[in-house]
Amino acid sequence: MERFFRSDFFYHFCHAPVAIVSFITIILIILSAIFANLIAPTNPFDPSSLNLMNGFTPPLETNEFTGESFLLGTDDQGRDLFSTILYGLRISLFVGLMAVFLAMVMGVLLGLIAGFLGGWIDSIIMRFADIQMTFPSILVAMLIYGVARGILPPEVRYEMSIVVLIISIGLSEWVPFARTVRGSTLVEKEKEYVTAAKMIGLNRQQIMVRHILPNVLSPVLVIATITFALAIIAEATLSFLGVGVPTTKPSLGTLIRIGQDFLFSGEWWILLFPAITLLALALSINLFGDWLRDTLNPKLK
């Protein structure tokens, strides 16, 4: 630990206010999502606790029928927005994290195999990646989501919608990982230590996993950060388009979609607060990711 505090990395971090602010924002948001059940005054995902008459209560004002008041107001179903945002963040973060993990595992594996083995395997994997690059990732996600929705029966579809979101976003974001890892692998596999490993008779799997993989991972970390923000936005977009999580368990994107309907009628808070939360989260992750890239990439120094 002490080694970490004395490292260059920590030194740079302490002298980059953008990194500090964005890092603190991310940590705050993640913590409040994790401890949502302790922080949030109500549980908006429990439909039996909702009172429809609380609907459309403005922030900090008292509802004329129930006499209750809410920090950030309520939405059209009488859900406390503050609690709903915290619980919605859980979904957004979970989907984002798992999708990045899936994309990373797929991308790194395929990139490593393509770069190390070369030949026709490389051609197949990378041409496939090229083809997928030509489609916007949100379109790929919608396609996977639509097929899955059509196949699954409605009872399980509900629970599966989050899994389907993770898979559809994950499958649409693996290409940048694969391309980067393949590039680094092509460089690494010509180096002496790989030749040495070959000389002592290690098989290909061992060389790939034990020797090359650790050396190609640092750019992966940067891509993962950026992709995390992309995945959160992709989830919000899918939910905004109405193909994501159901309205009874809204994520940030679903809340923004609901809020959009009430912009003209002056109930601005339903859209504004979830949108600000999403903006703060995505922006912080991006800024932190940028800083990470600059710091970890010696060529940019």
Add this chain to the structure above:
Amino acid sequence: MIKHLLISAAIVTASFATASAETVRWARAGDSITMDPHAQNEGPTHTLSHQIYDTLLQRDMAGAIIPSLATEWAALKDNPSVWRFKLRQGVSFHDGSKFNSEDVVFSLNRAMADGSEMKELLSSVKEVRAVDSHTVDIETNGANPLLINNLTNMFMMDKTWSENNKVTTPHDVAKGETNFATMNTNGTGAFILVSRAVDEKTVLKANPNYWGKNLYPNQVTEIVYTPIQSSATRVAALLSGEVDIIQDVPVQDLGRVSSSSALQLATAAQNRVIFFGLDTVNGPTAELKVRQAMNIAINRDSIKKVVMRGQSDPTGVIMPPFVNGWTEALNKYPKYDLEKAKSLMKEAGHENGFDLVLNCPNDRYINDESICQAAVGMMAKIGINVTLDAKPKAQHFPIAKGGDADFYMLGWGVPTFDSHYIFNYLVHTQTSDRGSWNPTGYSNANVDSMIESLESETNLKKRDDTIAKIWAEVQKAQMYLPIHNQVLNWGMRKDIDFDVQPEDTPHFQFLKFN
């Protein structure tokens, strides 16, 4: 005198002729499901068909039956079970072929064929005969004095065109079938289909040979119809002038639209009731006590207040007030009573609740998905864990109708203004020609025979008594949970002069520009 009439006629004709030619851009939440006029008995589908196809009879704004393709009609004096219709002379279809009694016989038989959703309206019909080229007889099983009420959505197709294009029977939408008539039309109506992209845009142009050219204003030369599902986008399109008329101004935006200097808001009670249907055969809802509990667990007042913002008329019966058979007593809705609902659930042995899927449309009725979402919360309070499955109506209706749904939302408008229409579609046992929209499994032989007897009951007092008896049975069985009657809100450009019609079916030949 004759000279005087001629001059005024000439002035009238001239004023129509000089009226400005204009395009009307029209939007609503959902698209027509098919252009085949007999394949779906559904509001937005009929609305688009009404621009292209004509019916024998139509309703004026006050709801009275007036001539359309038939100019005269009456039951035969010596045989009251035969209705004779005189057809309008000189009417031609969009492709130029002449309209005659052969087409009427063909169309009515087509509407009674397999795959048709219009069957229930013609269930009393025994035979349709052409007497001569412009006279048609409809013979019913026993005298049916109310038959003409059932013909206002019965569209007339061309026999030759249908035969040439192999569309002599309607396609079954629920089975996913399509035919030539799904995307192509040949009617006698005021507008001709120019192009159609489903769920995107449909363009119609005025029919230069329309038979009603000198009867109606006919100021619209082109209609561009765009379904816009998102309520915010729809109202934004109206506010920005991108569309000229929308049929469903979102309830939250009524103030915004009426305060706009360029727009006007037209409001009227709608002939349409919104309700939930329940499976009465399988699962926990087969228990009457559970259905009763669900009925009083719905807080209709708060749905009206919050979800509908006052723009609805809560009801305790699945019948709009326009309909013969409607009474104040039936319309009275049960008081919201959570404690009693819970004890009913307990009596039914479901005090720990159960799981249920609620199938709901999201582009058909006013705030349909929000109402369903509110119902999820209300059901949760009595222990029923409801999963909401909201879909566009094109996917929702086959599920709701097919009998796979345990709990589903439906809306029902009554074009005949008579309870029989509701009974024949929603209450009668599901058979090949009746009860097509009764997937609840409710089946009562006594009620069925009462419903059938309505078709040939000439004593109106006795008929009304039977109607009251059937309603008593329906209310007792509680296979439907009524919510409210809708209120119509059309938003349109200020210079448009167009009456709101309780069936929510604009006929654009009547539209005038000020």
